[in-house]
Amino acid sequence: MSPGGEAGAAAVAGVPGAARGAAPGAAPDVVCLDGVTRHYAMGETLVRALDGVSLSIAAGESVAIMGPSGSGKSTCMNLIGCLDRPTSGRVLIGGVDTAGLDDAALAALRNRTVGFVFQQFHLLPRLDLVRNVELPLVYARIAPRERKRRALEALERVGLSDRIGHLPAELSGGQRQRVAIARALVNRPAILLADEPTGALDSATGQAVLELFREINAAGTTVIVVTHDQGIGASFPRLIRLRDGLLEGS
Amino acid sequence: MFESVEFAVESLRGNKLRTALSLVGIIIGVASVVTVTTIAGSGTADVKRQFETFGLDAVQVYPGWNQAEGKPGIELDAALASEILRSLPEAKAVLSRTEFQGRLASGREVQAASVCAVEAPYFAAMNAGLALGSAFTATDEYRGRPVIVLGAGLAAALFPEGQPVGKSLEASLNGVNASFAVVGVLAAKEGFFMDDWDRSAYIPYATAQKRLFGSIGASAFTVVARDRAGVVALGDSLEAFLLARTGNPEAFGVVSPRKWAEQDEKMTKTIGLILGGIAAISLLVGGIGVMNIMLVSVTERKREIGLRKALGATRRDIRLQFLVEASVLTVAGGALGLAFGLAISWFAVKAFGWTFAASAGTAALAVGVSVAVGLFSGIYPAARAARLDPVEALASE
Numbered sequence: 277m278s279p280g281g282e283a284g285a286a287a288v289a290g291v292p293g294a295a296r297g298a299a300p301g302a303a304p305d306v307v308c309l310d311g312v313t314r315h316y317a318m319g320e321t322l323v324r325a326l327d328g329v330s331l332s333i334a335a336g337e338s339v340a341i342m343g344p345s346g347s348g349k350s351t352c353m354n355l356i357g358c359l360d361r362p363t364s365g366r367v368l369i370g371g372v373d374t375a376g377l378d379d380a381a382l383a384a385l386r387n388r389t390v391g392f393v394f395q396q397f398h399l400l401p402r403l404d405l406v407r408n409v410e411l412p413l414v415y416a417r418i419a420p421r422e423r424k425r426r427a428l429e430a431l432e433r434v435g436l437s438d439r440i441g442h443l444p445a446e447l448s449g450g451q452r453q454r455v456a457i458a459r460a461l462v463n464r465p466a467i468l469l470a471d472e473p474t475g476a477l478d479s480a481t482g483q484a485v486l487e488l489f490r491e492i493n494a495a496g497t498t499v500i501v502v503t504h505d506q507g508i509g510a511s512f513p514r515l516i517r518l519r520d521g522l523l524e525g526s
Numbered sequence: 527m528f529e530s531v532e533f534a535v536e537s538l539r540g541n542k543l544r545t546a547l548s549l550v551g552i553i554i555g556v557a558s559v560v561t562v563t564t565i566a567g568s569g570t571a572d573v574k575r576q577f578e579t580f581g582l583d584a585v586q587v588y589p590g591w592n593q594a595e596g597k598p599g600i601e602l603d604a605a606l607a608s609e610i611l612r613s614l615p616e617a618k619a620v621l622s623r624t625e626f627q628g629r630l631a632s633g634r635e636v637q638a639a640s641v642c643a644v645e646a647p648y649f650a651a652m653n654a655g656l657a658l659g660s661a662f663t664a665t666d667e668y669r670g671r672p673v674i675v676l677g678a679g680l681a682a683a684l685f686p687e688g689q690p691v692g693k694s695l696e697a698s699l700n701g702v703n704a705s706f707a708v709v710g711v712l713a714a715k716e717g718f719f720m721d722d723w724d725r726s727a728y729i730p731y732a733t734a735q736k737r738l739f740g741s742i743g744a745s746a747f748t749v750v751a752r753d754r755a756g757v758v759a760l761g762d763s764l765e766a767f768l769l770a771r772t773g774n775p776e777a778f779g780v781v782s783p784r785k786w787a788e789q790d791e792k793m794t795k796t797i798g799l800i801l802g803g804i805a806a807i808s809l810l811v812g813g814i815g816v817m818n819i820m821l822v823s824v825t826e827r828k829r830e831i832g833l834r835k836a837l838g839a840t841r842r843d844i845r846l847q848f849l850v851e852a853s854v855l856t857v858a859g860g861a862l863g864l865a866f867g868l869a870i871s872w873f874a875v876k877a878f879g880w881t882f883a884a885s886a887g888t889a890a891l892a893v894g895v896s897v898a899v900g901l902f903s904g905i906y907p908a909a910r911a912a913r914l915d916p917v918e919a920l921a922s923e
Contacts, residue, residue: 392837
């Protein structure tokens with residue numbers, strides 16, 4: 277069984293509704309947004325970042341979420357990544373409704389279920405690659421020896437086994453993004469959630485990163501990429517377009 | 527927890543100069559705490575030792591000098607001694623003492639010495655132990671035997687070959703010559719005030735009176751207290767008694783070492799309080815410095831905090847990280863402060879001529895204080911860091 281599938285199963289375990297609700301044989305939804313709104317007060321004005329979005333993403337899908345800036349795609353990503361809660365509507369991640377969770381439970385859900393990849397990599401400059409990749413396992417309270425083993429495994433998976441003693445500053449942009457991907461995968465999440473992952477890379481390196489995403493998806497992990505780039509969006513089997521806080525076409 | 531300490535050390539190493547500067551206040555604060563406690567501890571121990579050599583359980587009475595009449599302000603005679611005993615219930619005994627200057631000779635060696643005529647209980651009252659032989663006995667005193675106890679230095683000078691006990695000495699005291707048998711040698715004893723124990727010799731008061739000089743007045747009384755606790759009160763009532771009798775505070779002197787020791791302790795405490803206050807202020811300032819640096823650090827590392835939250839850190843994890851970081855910072859400062867404080871107090875104590883007495887309690891105090899300052903100054907920045915919204919934190923530059 278693939279690591280992604282294993283974690284996905286673990287994530288929905290204990291949440292009977294998520295598994296039982298799916299048709300027999302069909303993959304259960306790992307992401308389910310139901311009538312979700314997210315409003316912010318910005319000074320006097322109310323910003324309707326998301327204004328009633330319903331969508332679901334099944335386990336094992338590979339999806340791009342697209343839209344121009346201000347379309348709500350970042351807000352959507354934050355909700356899927358359990359970094360934020362909706363103003364109204366329901367967000368189910370791995371079958372768990374995030375609305376009812378306190379800070380610690382939300383952090384734990386994020387830790388187990390979602391692996392983040394950012395445009396600017398967000399590696400900690402003073403930690404070497406292994407220590408960077410280990411971080412999610414620190415917060416998962418995994419023992420140091422097991423952490424190291426899993427970090428090395430994840431680095432091998434992204435093809436960086438030969439650079440393990442290095443600091444992030446000693447790597448190229450593409451290599452740094454691979455470290456970030458290894459970090460995202462190390463706790464075997466159900467969802468790999470990437471925010472403009474190729475935005476800081478040249479196109480050849482960007483293509484290599486997208487190829488890596490395809491491999492990861494083929495191994496069973498749900499991949500969700502948020503981008504404003506038409507070309508990248510088009511390369512995904514499923515494309516969700518947002519505009520003005522709504523699904524395009526709705 | 528271990529990770530937190532590791533992370534803290536990493537992040538502090540990243541900003542060495544800033545870390546060092548922010549520690550100055552803590553270093554000064556802890557160094558002053560350590561210096562104060564060490565110097566006060568060493569000083570108290572030293573003063574106590576000095577007073578003990580003088581005999582803490584007795585009070586000395588000396589006559590003053592009446593300049594108008596050209597004679598001692600008070601006569602320390604047997605009548606006064608028995609009146610003191612009758613009037614002051616806290617007094618157990620009044621021991622007379624008289625000093626003579628003279629020369630002692632043992633075969634080839636001759637030494638100038640001050641020879642004190644004392645009563646046998648004097649040695650115990652003054653905390654003077656015997657190294658060899660014994661002190662005079664009641665029979666020696668009763669019979670007025672010519673026996674002598676030597677101070678350690680004097681014994682070594684007169685009998686360089688050793689074995690002084692049982693040997694005889696020729697003494698010339700105020701023009702009177704006499705032979706004495708050495709019965710004991712005192713243990714080496716630090717001098718204090720006007721006594722030089724090592725260079726003195728002691729003969730029975732009764733012997734001086736009966737055999738050598740006839741009736742003599744005492745040059746000092748040693749008044750022994752009935753019990754230890756009452757010795758300060760005894761000093762006070764002696765003063766009141768003698769003042770009532772002479773009507774002149776200049777006519778006599780009362781020296782109460784215990785009272786001095788207590789006054790000294792009080793003064794040490796007061797100085798300790800003042801210096802402790804200074805230390806507290808520098809620790810407060812140091813704590814504010816650390817709090818400031820932690821707040822800067824939280825602001826600078828918003829993205830790191832956001833990232834850690836995205837990777838699954840709870841508020842508690844973040845709070846713990848910054849609390850540990852502040853504590854690691856202050857404990858490092860505390861360790862440096864401890865080292866500086868010990869160094870400063872070592873030099874100070876040597877300069878005062880005391881014995882250096884550092885205690886494990888001081889080190890524990892330094893560490894405890896620095897952890898407390900770290901926690902105190904870390905709480906607010908850590909709470910701020912923990913409260914950060916991960917979305918905003920990740921988006922910040």
